[in-house]
Amino acid sequence: MKILIACEYSGVVRDAFTARGHHAISCDLLPTESPGYHWEGDIFDCLKFHHYNFDLMIAHPECKYLCFSGERWITEIPGRMKLRLEAFEFFKELYNLPIKKICIENSHSIFLNREFKKPT
Numbered sequence: 001m002k003i004l005i006a007c008e009y010s011g012v013v014r015d016a017f018t019a020r021g022h023h024a025i026s027c028d029l030l031p032t033e034s035p036g037y038h039w040e041g042d043i044f045d046c047l048k049f050h051h052y053n054f055d056l057m058i059a060h061p062e063c064k065y066l067c068f069s070g071e072r073w074i075t076e077i078p079g080r081m082k083l084r085l086e087a088f089e090f091f092k093e094l095y096n097l098p099i100k101k102i103c104i105e106n107s108h109s110i111f112l113n114r115e116f117k118k119p120t
């Protein structure tokens with residue numbers, strides 16, 4: 001399969017799929033920590049370049065502003081709610097991509113459970 005590991009710089013998931021014979025690409029704003037096929041830059045540029053032609057995408061977007069463990073800071077730190085809403089938009093953009101199989105990994109989030117849906 002042709003697989004995109006979105007928001008990954010470690011290369012761990014990419015390398016696991018590559019070792020099993022898949023064509024796996026990781027993508028992150030940061031350089032990869034492990035030599036391999038890595039797109040350093042924005043995920044949406046990577047997707048456009050590849051014409052969205054992936055069988056599977058596994059994404060690891062930032063959970064900092066969405067997760068339950070950060071809940072109290074949403075009200076205590078000014079500007080945090082705006083960052084949460086931006087993170088939510090990013091999450092939904094990933095979820096709605098025209099790729100047949102999509103898996104998005106994220107921490108436990110009461111916000112996502114309420115505003116989006118529970119993990120499946």
Ligand SMILES: C[S@@+](CC[C@H](N)C(=O)[O-])C[C@H]1O[C@@H](n2cnc3c(N)ncnc32)[C@H](O)[C@@H]1O
Nearest residue numbers: 007008009010028029030041042043060061062
């Ligand atoms: C929580 S980390 C996930 C790290 C991953 N588990 C790994 O092993 O490398 C979230 C990552 O999303 C990346 N990121 C945020 N916005 C991005 C974007 N627009 N395009 C690509 N990567 C992005 C960040 O640079 C960050 O490394």
